[in-house]
Amino acid sequence: MRPRVVIAGLGDTGLLTAIHLSRHADVVGISSKPALVSGQELGTRLARPDAWARNYFVGFDRYRRLDRARVVHGTLIGLDPVARTVEVRSATGTTEQERYDALVISTGVTNGFWRRPELQSLAEVRAAVGAAHARLAAARSINVVGGGAAAVNTAFNLATTWPATEIDLWFPGEHALPQHHRRVWHQVESRLRDAGVRIHAGHRAVVPPGSGCDEITADPVEWTTGQPAAVADATVWAVGRVRPNTGWLPAEVLDEDGFVRVAPDLGVVGAPGVFAIGDVAATDPLRSTARNRADRLLARNIRAHLDGRPLRDYTPARRRWGSVLGFQPEGLLVFTPSGRGFRIPGWSIDTILQPWIVRRGIYGGVRRERG
Ligand SMILES: Cc1cc2nc3c(=O)[nH]c(=O)nc-3n(C[C@H](O)[C@H](O)[C@H](O)COP(=O)(O)OP(=O)(O)OC[C@H]3O[C@@H](n4cnc5c(N)ncnc54)[C@H](O)[C@@H]3O)c2cc1C
Numbered sequence: 001m002r003p004r005v006v007i008a009g010l011g012d013t014g015l016l017t018a019i020h021l022s023r024h025a026d027v028v029g030i031s032s033k034p035a036l037v038s039g040q041e042l043g044t045r046l047a048r049p050d051a052w053a054r055n056y057f058v059g060f061d062r063y064r065r066l067d068r069a070r071v072v073h074g075t076l077i078g079l080d081p082v083a084r085t086v087e088v089r090s091a092t093g094t095t096e097q098e099r100y101d102a103l104v105i106s107t108g109v110t111n112g113f114w115r116r117p118e119l120q121s122l123a124e125v126r127a128a129v130g131a132a133h134a135r136l137a138a139a140r141s142i143n144v145v146g147g148g149a150a151a152v153n154t155a156f157n158l159a160t161t162w163p164a165t166e167i168d169l170w171f172p173g174e175h176a177l178p179q180h181h182r183r184v185w186h187q188v189e190s191r192l193r194d195a196g197v198r199i200h201a202g203h204r205a206v207v208p209p210g211s212g213c214d215e216i217t218a219d220p221v222e223w224t225t226g227q228p229a230a231v232a233d234a235t236v237w238a239v240g241r242v243r244p245n246t247g248w249l250p251a252e253v254l255d256e257d258g259f260v261r262v263a264p265d266l267g268v269v270g271a272p273g274v275f276a277i278g279d280v281a282a283t284d285p286l287r288s289t290a291r292n293r294a295d296r297l298l299a300r301n302i303r304a305h306l307d308g309r310p311l312r313d314y315t316p317a318r319r320r321w322g323s324v325l326g327f328q329p330e331g332l333l334v335f336t337p338s339g340r341g342f343r344i345p346g347w348s349i350d351t352i353l354q355p356w357i358v359r360r361g362i363y364g365g366v367r368r369e370r371g
Pocket residue numbers: 008009010011012013014016030031032033037038039040074075076077106107108109115116117118149245248277278279280290291320321322323324
């Protein structure tokens with residue numbers, strides 16, 4: 001009998017892990033979304049949602065390698081590591097136990113209004129994406145608060161899409177992108193200025209109480225650093241207040257911040273047969289397994305675990321790397337961990353990169369959208 005692998009959370013990393021394992025095991029993917037709804041490329045999602053959806057909002061039925069997997073649209077509500085089951089409340093309201101031989105925890109984190117763990121239908125995801133876009137399209141001035149990649153990506157893409165809108169980027173340090181190599185900010189800053197973004201270092205915002213920064217707000221932004229409040233029609237909060245989606249897990253598998261405690265081989269400490277990957281896995285300070293593509297290593301390790309073979313360790317990168325500004329008509333600028341930028345030319349994005357390297361190479365084949 002083929003082993004059964006349950007993938008808890010089918011976002012960026014859970015989906016890739018499911019794809020690698022689907023030829024070797026009976027894969028069951030459990031997802032609160034009915035499709036891949038990636039948390040990547042916030043700026044494109046807000047400014048050009050149709051372009052974003054082509055690559056980051058993709059129905060599970062379009063992935064050829066998921067054809068043999070069973071996808072359950074529902075919410076994980078419990079784990080019993082002794083019985084080796086997870087409990088799932090399905091979209092139809094029933095509660096089921098799913099047995100596993102190996103379990104992958106890949107439920108990610110909650111971040112702002114764009115990465116939410118709640119159960120949603122396709123129509124609800126589309127409506128939320130459309131509402132945020134419409135709100136910003138109607139604004140004549142927009143504050144973007146935050147100094148990480150999501151904030152910088154947002155400011156740049158809003159500015160290039162709506163050149164007549166005033167875009168202000170506010171962050172607390174001397175420079176943004178503190179987790180990237182210093183060279184990255186030097187290169188990105190000049191592009192932001194060329195796009196008309198007004199850059200304000202040294203501003204630490206008073207974050208709205210409760211979950212106030214989980215929505216686009218209209219109130220003036222106050223600063224703990226003493227400057228006058230910043231008024232704009234809309235404020236996007238991208239301040240990196242991530243919360244792990246681990247409320248469904250027993251406390252003994254979590255660290256003090258609520259992330260999943262893993263060994264270097266991505267196995268969950270004290271829970272044999274359970275693994276974690278992505279933003280929920282406490283591997284290293286940057287929790288970097290997603291962008292470092294540890295999905296391939298994890299799939300190999302799960303197969304090794306099921307066969308009784310030794311597992312390999314994950315080696316994290318010390319700095320963030322990858323794209324910051326996202327896909328642009330002139331191409332995709334990618335930064336290495338040492339801060340060097342290289343450009344993938346614009347002409348090759350839709351002719352080579354997306355169809356051959358991403359859809360075929362990384363995802364093993366993605367069908368065209370019907371209709
Ligand atoms: C190919 C690739 C390229 C990348 N490139 C870059 C880059 O250039 N630069 C960069 O900074 N980063 C990059 N990243 C990393 C990216 O920024 C994030 O780290 C990544 O999106 C996190 O993926 P995740 O699977 O951990 O979380 P998510 O994609 O958020 O997936 C978690 C999923 O679990 C669901 N979920 C949560 N709770 C439950 C529950 N109780 N029950 C059921 N479902 C639940 C969520 O709704 C979501 O669908 C890249 C990642 C990948 C895979």
